[in-house]
Amino acid sequence: MSTLHTVNKSPFERNSLDTCLSLAGNGSTVLLIEDGVAGALKNTTATQSISDAMGKGVKFAVLGEDLSARGLPADRIIDGISVVDYTGFVQLAADHDNVQSWL
Amino acid sequence: MKFAIQINEGPFTHQAADTAYQFTKAALENGHEIFRVFFYHDGVNNGTMYGVPPVDDRNVSALWSELAEKHDLDLVVCVAAAQRRGIMDADEAKRHGKGASNIAPKFRISGLGQLIEAGIQADRLLVFGD
Helix, strand or coil: CCEEEEECCCCCCCCHHHHHHHHCCCCCEEEECHHHHHHHECCCCCHHHHHHHHHCCCEEEEEHHHHHHCCCCHHHECCCEEEECHHHHHHHHHHCCEEEEEC | CEEEEEECCCCCCCCHHHHHHHHHHHHHHCCCEEEEEEECHHHHHHHECCCCCCCCCCCHHHHHHHHHHHHCCCEEEEHHHHHHHCCCCHHHHHHCCCCCCCECCCEEEECCHHHHHHHHHCCEEEEECC
């Protein structure tokens, strides 16, 4: 059973990304949206936990519109995180068996 | 694919109402079906027609009404959450002795059963909130 997890809070503000990662398993995808896009940046305190989750087979995506809205360029994103648009978000929701929003 | 959308946050609060709108729009543009959009908790505030944001800002309620008009969406506002926050259709306004209704075009007021049904009938239920 694959799950798309959406995280909309910055990991520097709330612990929802960590909670999500403690439950996301192999075959799941974590999509970072809204303020959650901050978690996708390289060289932060959240980077290690994202790398660890990638090692367990969790995939990562980030919403490009929300990166741009915050002035964050794609070259500052951790390698291996794919940048998607809203159509990509819809596709991810369709491709997984269910969607879990971490609010 | 059939999607159901739940919105727990009002417009201009943070970003969830906007994200939900953009997701819904993208889903429709890509040929998917939106079974229902259910407005719950502070999300019911998306259903008032009396919001007048500055002309250079987006009007979230009006955007929903327009999208619903175009795609015949079922926009449902939770009755209990709406009563608490003063969102009323003509029947509710009359029943509670209020002067006028304020529900936006294409929105309707109903109960939590509509959310449960959406969860059962749709292939995916997405929750947007804060």
